[in-house]
Amino acid sequence: MAIKRVNPNEAGELTEKVVSLSRVAKVTKGGRTFSFSALVVVGDGNGVVGYGLGKARDVSESIAKGIEDGKKNMIRFPLLNRTIPHTQKGKFSGGKVLMKPATDGTGVIAGGPMRAVLEVAGVHNVLAKSQGSSNPHNVVKATLDALMKLRDPYTIARERGLTLEQLFHQKEK
Structure with missing residues (x-):
């Protein structure tokens, strides 16, 4: 399946959230050199x-660099009534995520890094669970893996050569 990359110019008004900010140290002969690492969605x-x-x-420079890097790595996924179209699992390294569509009014029920990704993506109703690694980098990448695998019902019907009525065994609304 092809990755649905998006040109930053095609996207609308962008919002960003800092998922994690870490102070890291490089140990040298002369002592420690401190710098900052920011994971931004x-x-x-x-x-x-x-x-x-x-x-x-x-700190501010690392966040700005994270935002610029985030604009270069954007993907598009289908939304259906402000939720995801179907249940989906994602995995990256030791991090695993499970996302399920939710009815209107449920809200984003997800933990930490996954909540940040889903909120800036525009998902308003979803049930999500993160398992395995709790490392923010792995959870964010596993969430994006799950979002990349999502397909809308029209695409699935077209790929199978069916109508929506045949796909769902019900009448089209």
């Missing part, structure tokens, strides 16, 4: 999301 609130990693000596 960027999205337009309409099914477009990306993540970026920024590293710099200054």
